[in-house]
Every structure is written in structure tokens, then in C-alpha cells.
């Protein structure tokens with residue numbers, strides 16, 4: 036069990052690092068595109084494509100699991116905190132069950148899509164430069180799979196009666 | 203069951219899940235997927251689930267959201283925000299309730315680099331509330347002022363809400379920003395006037411700060427705000443002066459704030475990492491809600507529930523003012539319970555055609571809607587800004603006390619809302635002037 | 638039986654009206670109940686995968702959004718500027734519609750294979766009007782255009798922009814207004830009808846007609862889900878095809894009417910409407926002739942299109958044929974165009990087998 040958590044924490048950190056690099060690269064890449072515009076005859080090739088298909092997908096989906104691990108997903112507290120602590124504990128378990136189901140579904144269908152894009156070797160051509168797009172499709176199932184894993188582990192903690200109470 | 207009944211049942215289940223503290227995004231996805239399966243069949247359900255998330259996130263215009271978030275977090279992490287409050291404090295020291303007014307204008311300044319209202323409340327709250335407590339300010343006044351000051355974050359550009367609205371309504375984000383700037387400043391002034399009046403009537407709310415403030419100190423404080431003022435000038439100067447687009451402004455703002463912070467040596471590596479972590483967390487949690495809302499829109503459409511609800515609203519009459527009052531009422535009620543981005547994404551497909559057909563400008567409506575949604579940020583039972591302030595102050599005051607401190611400010615908000623309906627030019631004159 | 642139509646445009650737009658028209662046609666001529674979902678079910682980038690997975694039964698696939706999936710159909714679509722070689726057609730929308738449909742259905746088995754691979758069946762294309770320069774100031778000559786920044790949304794227009802000595806910008810559609818307003822771009826390369834779609838009347842001061850010219854030929858308005866098509870009877874398929882001929886004609890002529898309305902409004906508002914002078918017209922014509930070879934080479938090398946040269950010649954012959962057929966028509970005559978599309982193309986199809994081989 037401990038090893039599982041250790042490995043998962045490594046994966047979480049890795050996902051956050053990749054997403055963090057993507058967000059910093061996005062900032063620098065777009066800034067560079069704007070700042071060099073007066074001096075270059077043409078924009079940097081593929082800025083729009085790389086920003087939307089790579090950086091955005093990475094920073095939207097890779098941090099999902101980290102947010103789940105720190106209870107960061109937005110939920111409504113108004114009614115729930117009136118319930119007795121025992122009921123609140125079960126509600127937390129129920130929310131984790133929903134998370135496991137939802138993200139298992141998303142992982143399944145996104146993996147299927149990514150494999151299709153990989154098979155047809157999906158790419159795009161910007162200003163005559165050929166930019167492959169298929170690798171970006173694997174970021175979505177990667178983020179969702181990690182999210183499913185984290186949610187499942189926390190659901191296990193719930194079943195063992197060890198889930199920390201919500202903040 | 204008819205499809206519409208299935209749709210309405212789905213909405214009821216959605217509310218039940220949300221009330222049981224299932225995260226909003228997961229509730230939206232679960233209900234929509236099941237609903238699409240029942241109404242549209244297996245293929246439609248799987249097809250939609252596979253299409254929406256990727257295409258929702260992989261969008262150029264959306265990239266400004268993480269970028270503006272990052273600009274705000276970096277400014278805060280580097281301590282650029284603290285200077286704003288100090289500056290506002292020195293310049294408002296002569297007024298009754300000066301510290302509360304300072305936090306309103308400090309928040310207005312921070313709003314110009316932060317994209318959301320929660321970020322604005324959190325940042326200013328952490329700085330200003332301890333100060334007010336120190337000088338014996340009424341806790342309701344102090345926390346209420348900070349909760350409403352946060353709402354300026356989404357009104358004064360940059361604004362995540364307005365970027366999303368512009369994407370959906372296909373209107374110029376630049377024009378929304380201009381209109382929002384005016385309404386944001388009017389709101390800040392309104393709050394300040396209210397504080398002056400209330401403290402004049404009951405001086406015990408805010409004891410006078412016995413502190414000799416000289417003009418020399420006031421002018422010296424310009425140094426504290428110079429970096430952030432420079433950043434704001436470059437971003438908005440460039441944006442409205444035609445050097446870059448709103449999308450590009452986000453990335454440049456994030457880069458510039460980092461460069462300024464590094465040059466001042468006020469940004470440690472760990473603070474920078476924190477800023478990135480906050481950016482990623484907020485981005486991911488926002489985007490997954492957006493995906494869920496996009497799925498719900500498809501479920502409501504396919505089941506015919508969307509059209510049913512639209513017709514229910516337009517059934518009240520055709521007078522443009524009555525329609526907008528009806529729409530405003532809906533958002534005030536929704537805002538009591540729902541998180542604003544979710545509420546907006548959920549309802550716009552239904553509301554936009556109604557408002558457009560009634561002859562209202564969609565730029566005006568975008569700003570008006572932002573104001574309404576921001577009111578929802580401070581109304582019970584679910585007021586995100588209030589929760590943030592509660593997190594900042596701990597046991598100083600119960601949640602209900604903060605909500606009570608907000609009541610007077612809500613009166614100001616409703617007056618401003620009414621003014622916007624009566625005089626739409628408040629929003630549209632600046633975009634028209636520059637456009 | 639039902640028909641689920643989805644498109645990624647507002648209900649009040651021309652494309653919205655186009656699909657409402659198709660839905661009415663289907664309901665008037667069969668027992669099928671048709672429902673149109675504007676914007677709510679599929680957006681532009683979701684249209685093709687949405688048809689593949691069966692979220693909708695019919696949608697408009699903008700094939701250039703899917704460069705490798707539909708490279709065979711995108712190839713003739715990219716050749717649209719060639720319609721202006723040997724003189725501008727009366728209606729490029731009508732000429733391109735006929736040429737594209739006849740090419741894809743009867744002359745390009747590779748196109749049909751690619752479309753079938755996406756689990757789709759193709760019936761119709763409805764292009765828009767000539768691409769023109771919508772600018773902050775009136776530009777008439779090649780010297781005027783030199784050094785300017787033009788929003789060019791396709792590779793062809795980017796090549797033309799650079800050939801004219803200008804700079805191509807790729808800002809997005811909803812940044813167009815801000816871009817023109819603030820001088821980030823000097824012009825946008827768009828059909829005149831986009832003036833009202835994107836509310837550009839306040840920021841455009843000059844319109845230069847039909848340069849670079851050509852049109853967006855990748856508007857596949859009649860893409861069906863293959864499973865849905867297979868479940869229809871032969872009579873129902875024929876009815877759908879007849880309806881698509883009507884619908885393609887409806888959309889193409891509606892674009893012409895919108896361009897006329899927008900031009901009139903522009904003139905009324907004091908926006909200068911110009912023809913390109915000799916220098917700009919000749920430079921554009923020279924580019925257009927040379928660019929056919931570039932496009933052939935591009936599709937051969939980048940997308941692996943076989944026999945591209947022969948395909949280009951086939952398509953150009955069809956363009957010439959359709960210019961001959963449609964030039965005598967009033968460009969707003971919907972019934973006449975619908976009849977041509979039916980008798981020359983869709984009426985000749987064997988609906989027993991079409992889509993399945």
C-alpha cells in the first residue's frame with residue numbers, strides 16, 4: 036500500500052512538472068511571438084497551434100489529479116456542512132465513487148481517440164511547416180488516468196475508514 | 203417520461219449531487235453522460251464525451267485564462283500587491299473608514315492584474331484585514347468590505363468571466379474589457395461612498411487611525427506602486443493601443459510580472475513554484491467545470507429542455523426592460539447557489555438569444571452579466587468570496603457575520619445594476635468612443 | 638423516423654437558415670421528423686468526429702479543419718482561386734459548388750474513400766462568395782498592399798500575401814474586430830458578407846473586391862453519418878439528395894445576397910469600395926496561375942495525394958464547365974442553381990449503392 040502511494044505521488048509530481056513547464060513555455064512562446072513581430076517578416080510558425088494543442092491541453096488536464104489529491108476541486112459546502120459528521124464522511128466517499136466512474140469513462144474514450152489519431156499519424160501544416168498533432172491527444176487520457184487512480188486510492192481509504200475529513 | 207421530463211429530472215439530480223458536496227465538475231459530467239445516453243443513445247453519449255474535453259481546452263483564446271491567472275499569482279507571490287494597499291491607505295487616511303476604503307481601491311488596483319474575484323479577495327484580504335483588526339474596525343465592516351472588494355477582480359479587466367463570455371457570445375473581448383473597467387470603477391466609488399456615509403453616521407464602526415500621514419509619505423509611496431502601475435500601463439496601453447490582442451496580453455502580462463519580480467529580487471524560487479501550482483490548480487478545476495457545462499448544454503439541447511426553459515422565460519412578456527429584469531432575477535437566484543462560471547456556461551445558450559432578440563447590445567449584456575454573477579459571489583448560502591475571507595480571518599467572525607456585513611454593499615450593487623439598465627451608455631460609451 | 642441536424646453556427650445566421658430550410662424540405666417530403674441543433678450539439682471542430690460517432694446524422698464539415706483526414710477533397714477546394722483564371726465567374730459560389738460536387742462524387746474515388754473512412758457519406762458543398770480585402774484604409778494597387786499586415790486564414794492566402802510583399806497574420810476570427818480597430822492588422826482576407834457577421838462596418842474603411850479572390854471551397858454542408866444513410870430507404874436517400882441540391886443552392890445564393898446587402902450598406906456608410914488596379918490585378922493573376930503548380934506539389938509531398946497533376950486538370954476542366962453553366966444565371970436565382978445541381982450531379986447518382994463501395 037505504501038509503495039502504491041509513493042509511486043502515485045511521484046506520478047503526481049511528474050504531471051505537475053510537465054504542466055508547469057507547459058505553462059511557462061506558453062508564456063514565453065507567446066511573448067516572444069509578440070515581441071519579435073515588428074522585426075520578423077512572418078510570425079513564428081505554429082504558435083497558435085502549439086499553444087492550443089500542446090500547452091493548453093497539458094495545463095488543463097495534467098493537474099486534475101493533483102487538485103483531487105489536495106481536495107481542490109470546486110464543490111458546494113452550503114447544505115452539506117449541516118449534515119452530521121458520519122453522513123458527511125459517506126458523502127465524501129460517494130463523491131469519490133462518482134469521480135472514479137466519471138474519470139474512468141473519460142480515460143477510456145480519450146485513450147481510444149488518442150490511438151486513432153496515432154494510427155492516422157495526425158498532423159497539421161502551418162506556414163509550410165508540418166507539425167504532428169497526435170502526441171497532444173495522449174495528454175488528455177494521461178491526466179484522466181492519473182485522476183482515476185488517485186480517486187480510486189482515496190476511495191479505498193474511505194472504505195478502510197481512513198479518509199481525512201474535508202477541510 | 204418525455205425527453206423534457208428526463209431533462210428536468212437530470213437537472214434535479216444535478217442539484218442534489220452538488221448539494222451532497224460532489225464536486226460540480228463531476229456532477230455535471232455524470233448527469234450529462236447518463237442523460238445523453240438515455241435521450242440520444244449510446245453513440246451520442248460516447249461521441250459527445252470524447253469530443254468535448256479536448257476541443258474545449260485546445261483553444262487559442264482560452265490560453266489567456268491561465269496566463270492572466272499566472273500574472274495575478276506572480277504579483278501576489280512577489281509582494282507587488284502589498285504596496286498597492288499601503289499606497290491606498292496613505293491617500294485615504296483622512297477619510298472616515300479610511301482603511302476600508304483603502305482596501306476597496308487596493309483591490310481595484312490588484313483587479314487590473316488579476317483575472318478572478320476569488321484571487322482578488324484572497325490577496326487583498328490577507329493584507330488588509332489584519333490591519334483593520336489592529337485598529338479596532340468593526341469585524342463585519344472589515345470582512346464585508348473585503349468580500350465585495352474582491353468582486354472588482356472580475357469586473358476590472360483582465361477578467362476570466364468576460365473572456366469566456368466573449369468566446370461564447372462572439373463579441374469583442376477588448377470592448378467587454380473597456381465596459382467592465384468603467385463599471386468596476388463606478389462600483390469601487392459606490393462602495394467608498396457607502397463606507398464614508400456609514401462611518402460618519404456611526405464612528406464606532408471604524409475608529410480613526412491616529413497616525414501622522416504627511417504628503418511627503420504619500421508621494422514617497424508612489425515608489426511602492428510604480429512596478430505594478432507600470433505593468434498595468436504596459437498591458438492595457440498595448441492592448442488598447444493596438445500592439446497585441448487580449449489573448450497575447452495575458453502571456454505578456456505573466457512574463458512581465460515575472461521579470462519585474464525577478465528584477466526587484468522579490469520573487470523566491472519557492473514563491474514562483476507556488477504561483478505556478480496555484481495557476482495550474484485553478485486552470486484545471488475551471489476547465490473541467492467548463493467541460494462539464496459544455497456536456498450539460500448538449501444534454502439540455504438534445505432533450506429539448508433548453509428550448510423549454512427559454513420559452514418559459516420569454517413567456518413573461520416581450521418588453522426589453524421586463525425581459526432584462528427577468529434575466530437579472532434568474533441570475534441573482536442562480537448566483538445564490540452556483541459558482542459563476544458554471545452558472546454562466548450553463549445558461550448562456552438559453553439566455554443570449556433572448557437578450558439579443560430584445561435588442562440589448564451583447565457587449566452591454568456581458569458586462570451586466572458579470573456584475574450580476576459577481577453579486578452572487580457574496581450572497582448566501584454559497585458565496586465563494588465570503589468563504590475565501592472566512593478562510594483568511596479564521597475564528598474572528600462567523601460566516602453569518604460576514605454575510606451580514608455585506609448587506610449594505612448589496613444595496614449599492616443593486617443601485618448600480620439598476621443604473622446600468624436605465625443608462626446602458628455607462629457600459630457602451632467608452633467602447634464606442636475608442637472603437 | 639427522425640433526422641438530427643447539428644451545426645456550429647448561430648440559429649439566426651445564413652448557415653442556420655440553410656439547415657432550417659433543409660429540415661423543412663425533409664419534413665415536407667417525407668415522414669421523417671427533422672430537428673436542427675444550432676451551436677448546442679457540435680461546434681465547428683466537432684462536426685466531423687461528431688458525424689463519425691453518430692452524435693448527429695447530418696452536419697456541415699469544414700474539411701480544411703481536418704487536413705489529413707480529407708486531403709483529397711481539400712485539394713480541389715484549395716484550387717478555388719483558379720476559378721478567376723480567364724475571367725471572374727458571375728457567381729464563384731455557384732461555379733465552385735457544381736465543380737466540387739461533380740468532382741468528389743464522379744471523379745474522385747479517393748475522396749469518397751476518405752469520406753467513408755470517417756464513417757460518412759458526402760452529398761453537397763456550398764461555397765461562399767469571392768474573398769476580398771476588408772481594410773482600415775482603401776487599397777487599390779500592389780504598392781498600396783506592400784508592407785501591410787493581412788489576416789490570412791489559409792495557406793493559399795498566406796502565400797498570396799507574401800507574394801504581394803505584405804505580411805500574413807493568423808489572429809483568430811474573434812480577434813478580427815480588435816485587430817482592425819487597433820491597427821494590429823491592416824486588412825483581413827474575407828468574403829464581403831463577413832462585414833455583417835463580424836460587425837466590421839465601424840472598423841473597415843476600404844473594401845478591395847475579389848483580390849485575392851477564390852472562395853472557401855471546403856464547406857461540405859451535406860455530410861451524413863454512414864449508419865444513418867444505410868438505414869434509409871432508396872427513396873428516402875434520393876429525397877435527401879434532392880433536398881441537398883435545394884439546400885446548397887439556398888446557401889450559395891443567400892451568401893450572394895448577403896454580399897450585395899453588405900456592399901450596399903458599406904457604400905451608404907461611406908466605406909470606399911474599389912476594384913483592384915491593373916498592378917494588383919495582374920500580380921494576383923500571375924500568382925494564381927503559378928500557385929496551381931505549388932498546390933499540386935504541396936498535396937503530393939505533404940499529403941501523399943496521387944496523380945495530383947491529373948486531378949488538378951480534371952478539376953479545372955470541371956470549373957470551366959460550371960462557369961459555362963452558371964455564368965448566364967442570375968447569381969441570386971436559387972431555383973435555377975438547384976435544378977443544375979440536380980440534373981448535372983445529384984440526379985445522376987445511383988442511390989442503391991452510393992456510399993457503400
Ligand code: NA
Nearest residue numbers: 313355358360
Ligand atoms: Na481583473
Ligand code: NA
Nearest residue numbers: 537538578584
Ligand atoms: Na451566492
